[in-house]
Amino acid sequence: MMMMIEGGKRRRMVAYSDDEIEEEIKKGPWKAEEDEVLINHVQKYGPRDWSSIRSKGLLRRTGKSCRLRWVNKLRPNLKNGMKFSAEEERTVIDLQARFGNKWARIATYLPGRTDNDVKNFWSSRQKRLARILQSSSVPSSSKPPKIIEEAQASVFHDVPFVEAPKFSSSTEDQESATKPCSSSHISNPEPIKMVPLPEILYTSLHNYEHCPFQPDYTPLEKKPLSEPQPHLSFPPMPLLQPDFSLPLESQDFVTRLGDPNFLDVFGNSNESALGAAQLPIGPSFFGPDRSCESGGRGEGHDEVTPDSFIDDFPPIDMFDHIESLPSPSEWS
DNA sequence: AAGTGGATCAACCGCGTTAAG
């Protein structure tokens, strides 16, 4: 595929910072022969000296391009062409909430996946979610069933929870995430906007008694539905209260789901805004203070490693509660 | 069957960081 761009159409004279001499740089899809050359190079010299590939005249690709090709496609043990499993999806979602858009870092927790894979997965998911929310923001009497069907199929079922807000997309956020649990660390003092949810969603969010801060959890496993949770105190709840038994990012998402401003973000054609369901509201309250979720976090050792990650994975059970959603046929 | 739009994926670009000279 994508062979039509081969040849002169995509060739041009380009000077790269890492390729001082101006000469023809080949771009576009890689051919099998090029892959072979690249693989041979790596077998001989290891995955380094990328720019020497061109300086030796082996390929007319930049070192950058060679490295990318190797990392994303030729490296051994890659899960090329395999869709993300539900477990991988949960992992990405959780880690994105922790690390922000540190795709390379997230990818280290997913054997066989590249940062590009993770990035594409996330981007795709964001777009899908945005589309669903867009359509749900213009409800009509004839639409709701489809919206819910779509949402359930695409988000609720496909992936057990909806959105991982970009709490930590900046170093600032990451720093705050490591701080001890305290309201003084709330970076955004703006009050959380809460508005009525559509009834369909509201009815599924009936359990407000539970606290999200679970002292123990089993990685990548669902916990029993009605497991009692310890209580923590929160500020007075506005009209819509989050379900504290849900993962934090999910609470936040649900909290904001009915907020017109929330939908505006997705309506914004600006991709960067889209990339961040990632709003100024909500996360300030629920976000950084996740560190008090368990004794393990927020005590100055928040650095998560692939090893510790397994021992430090939150429950993914938000949509266990969606079982109470009426079927589309019950809409009128 | 053709058109359309969303999903997916590969690759490029720009920028920041690192390391060597």
Place this chain on the structure above:
DNA sequence: GCTTAACGCGGTTGATCCACT
């Protein structure tokens, strides 16, 4: 300490695939 090439990463683009109408 400075410069610069090389590298790594995140954002973005664009082509193809595919399902739906």
